[in-house]
Amino acid sequence: MSIVTDFVNLNISNIPDKIIAEYIWIGGSGLDIRSKARTLSGTFDNPQKLPKWNYDGSSTGQAHGNDTEVILYPQAIFKDPFRRGNNILVLCDAYKPTGDPVYTNKRYDAAKIFNHPDVxxxxxxxxxxxxxxxxxxxxxxxxxxxxxxxxxxxxxxxxxxxxxxxxxxxxxxxxxxxxxxxxxxxxxxxxxxxxxxxxxxxxxxxxxxxxxxxxxxxxxxxxx
Missing domain, CATH: 3.30.590.10 (Glutamine synthetase/guanido kinase, catalytic domain)
Known part of the structure; x- marks a missing residue:
């Protein structure tokens, strides 16, 4: 176990131009939280500059078995308190490949309201x-x-x-x-x-x- 702990606490900040980004989204119940990690090059402070990603929506209750792909759109970036260094947490919302939000994506409608110039x-x-x-x-x-x-x-x-x-x-x-x-x-x-x-x-x-x-x-x- 001490060996595992050593690797968990391993400082990877000396690896040039590589970070771990943990993409986070809301699952099919509307209450469960899902996440998956990917390696990215560079550092990021703007979610719009992060790449979109995808996942198997049939495994989260957000897609049917014959059309499973769901696309993650990065919306907010936070520092990762677990991996630390330049690694980040990325809050995302979820969309069908057509660009339409999945039914659990309540953020889509909220953003239209909050981004209205009057608001x-x-x-x-x-x-x-x-x-x-x-x-x-x-x-x-x-x-x-x-x-x-x-x-x-x-x-x-x-x-x-x-x-x-x-x-x-x-x-x-x-x-x-x-x-x-x-x-x-x-x-x-x-x-x-x-x-x-x-x-x-x-x-x-x-x-x-x-x-x-x-x-x-x-x-x-x-x-x-």
Missing amino acids: VAQLPWFGLEQEYTLMEKDTKWPLGWPQGGFPRPQGPYYCGVGAEKVVGRDIVDAHYKACLYAGINIGGVNAEVMPDQWEFQIGPSIGIAAADELWVARYILEVV
């Missing part, structure tokens, strides 16, 4: 809250709860500090710092009213960037 002129600010609960992988029970049982009633948990009040702070802090590293405008985090329930805030961010940042923050949380 752009208003500089609309948004702040988003994301609440979540950490679950044990095997038992599907909230982390830190008595197995098959329940914690004490709410009261000491909201914005709580210390043992028997908060659970999973190390995961939360790792996610918080990873988002900041990525360049996400994460406003803060706090423990919520139920033990093992947490919240993070995105924003204030302008226009569609708030939603882009929220989805990438969700991706980072899943990976953490």
Whole structure:
């Protein structure tokens, strides 16, 4: 395992003109997050300069078996907190080969609204809250709860500090710092009213960037 860890932490920044770009998109349920990585030459700060890519939509519930290709259009770039260096996370939305958005691509219609000159002129600010609960992988029970049982009633948990009040702070802090590293405008985090329930805030961010940042923050949380 230590050998694997050594390679995971291997610094590849001395490889000239090569980066890893992790393309991220929303899957067929409209809630699941998918991603795949590719090697690119150079550095990028504009998503429009990144190449489009494709994937098998029949495997994500976004295409039929006789016509499976779905095209990824890069829309936002973030620093990769896992690979670091010049490596990047690339938020994409998904289109059919005809250029029409797939049915889960809600960003397409949102972008038409947010990019309208009248909306752009208003500089609309948004702040988003994301609440979540950490679950044990095997038992599907909230982390830190008595197995098959329940914690004490709410009261000491909201914005709580210390043992028997908060659970999973190390995961939360790792996610918080990873988002900041990525360049996400994460406003803060706090423990919520139920033990093992947490919240993070995105924003204030302008226009569609708030939603882009929220989805990438969700991706980072899943990976953490």
